[in-house]
Amino acid sequence: MDGNDRSIAGFTMTGHALVHWFETSIPIFLVIWLAEFDIGVALLGLVVALGYAPFGLGALPAGILADRFGPKRLVVVCLAGMSLSFLVLATATSIAAIAAGLLLWGIAASIYHPAGLALISTGVEERGTVFAWHGIAGNVGIALGPFVAATLLITLEWQLVAAILAVPGLVAVIYGLSAEFDSTAAVEDDIDAGPDEALSLEELFSNSRTLFASAFAIVFVIVTFEGLYYRGMLTYLPEILHGVPAMDALALPDGLEGIEPADYIYVSLLVIGMAGQYAGGKLTDRVEPARGLVGFFFALAILAVAFVPVTAMGLGAIVVLCGVFGFVLFGIQPFYQNAVAVYTPPDTRGLSYGYTYLGEFGLGAASIAIGGYVLGGFSTATFFLVIAGFALAGTLLSAALAAGLGRFVGADQPLEEGVDD
Incomplete structure (x- = not known):
């Protein structure tokens, strides 16, 4: 760098x-x-x-x-x-x-x-x-x-x-x-990506309409499904791990009463996520974002389904599964972040990421209510199947984006450097 x-x-x-x-x-x-x-x-x-x-x-x-x-x-x-x-x-x-x-x-x-x-x-x-x-x-x-x-x-x-x-x-x-630093150093000289005059309401609607008439519309829905998966899993996984019988097999030394082994497994998952972030970020330099999203979403779907049988296999299997899950869950993030950069023009990048995180953290938070309803009225297995459904939807949408790369990108939103033509 x-x-x-x-x-x-x-x-x-x-x-x-x-x-x-x-x-x-x-x-x-x-x-x-x-x-x-x-x-x-x-x-x-x-x-x-x-x-x-x-x-x-x-x-x-x-x-x-x-x-x-x-x-x-x-x-x-x-x-x-x-x-x-x-x-x-x-x-x-x-x-x-x-x-x-x-x-x-x-x-x-x-x-x-x-x-x-x-x-x-x-x-x-x-x-x-x-x-x-x-x-x-x-x-x-x-x-x-x-x-x-x-x-x-x-x-x-x-x-x-x-x-x-x-x-x-x-x-x-x-x-x-x-x-x-130069905040526009990666943008071509003939493109204005610096601060603009305040958008009028008409310009806001116009820019938004342009974004959602392009491949960004698909990216937005993809990110929303990732948010539904992310928020649902990270909200309820600690509680689910607490209820796994295998946690009782981990004896703690005297003086550590009150410390829950499940909490440490959960924190370890987050720490392993750092490696996933790094690996995912490096891969975005080599793999077109839509294709990378397909692989990561499909892996997340498999991991969600795997939680029920694996939690019955013992503590070691749970630790391994959570480690792999943390790696993949955070490894996907650089891909959708890069997808926004690839499929949007530089002068609307702030607006583009605004919509992106409205989907990720705003609409994605709906899985907290959905997950609570499912866990309250149905089985844990049903919860993981619902969560896996979010990942499968992301897989299909990412595959559609990859298959129609040239067709979905609007004429006024050219591909940026780094995308395979």
Whole structure:
């Protein structure tokens, strides 16, 4: 990578890690807030939903703003907003203040993915490599957020812990303000991919219509099915692993009572996902995105179906399956991120990634309700079959995209370098 690629990589990796650092630390506070404010689980769940809902729903307006003001400025605003939200939590004395802090976090966090990925897509020459390291950084944040929060809460008050968690974000803001790079270095000189004037409503509809009249329409649905699979599996897999009899076979030393082996298997899955992110990112430099998506989606379908028989084979088989699952689940992400960059014009990249993460985190969150209904009224096997269905739908759509590559791409949306003609 050249100096510009490295600078953008460092900047976006920092932002990606911190988004998930904050995101995954929030659930650690739930048990404490239940006792602190003497409220029911249903009410607290509604309060927490105020934070997570904008995380997905705000992606589209964030993408529009990234095209308008430039992705670097938006990422810095995101980092500042998330840090401020945790400082609000640190001073909270009521459940209303908690709700305000979480709402601020969700709005600020929704900015990152459209802005950060737009920056990589227009500023980085070795896009696949940076997508790989970017994904790894996200997994580092996913694993470290809850670990650090839980460890600090052993000896410190939760308000102080919330304030401490904000510190890396504040440091990142200072770093981001001083970072220098060319955000359009990977775009041809005759193409305008820089900040634009504010879009009128008519222009927004026009640009959106152009996007959805091209191959991006298929990519959007593909990403939505990936989001349904991702959110459903990661939401309910910890609970399912807790109920597996094989977990009782893992004896823990004295003094470690209360630690659940299933939780460590789950965290290990997330850590292995870093390797999947790296491998997937490197493969995007060699494999056309639609073809790669076919293979990864089909593997995810097989893995979902395999969970029921494998959980009856013993602890070793479960550990291996979860490791492979983590690798594949996160390995697919660079492919759909690259697909957006390949099938959209540079000057609407923020809008494109805004729609992408509306599908991934917004529409994809529907699998939480679907999965809860299925697990509540049917068997665990039925749940995994439903989840596998999402992956099979993604497989078929990706195959259609690969088969009709030239036909689906609109005349005003030429293929970018890196796609096989």
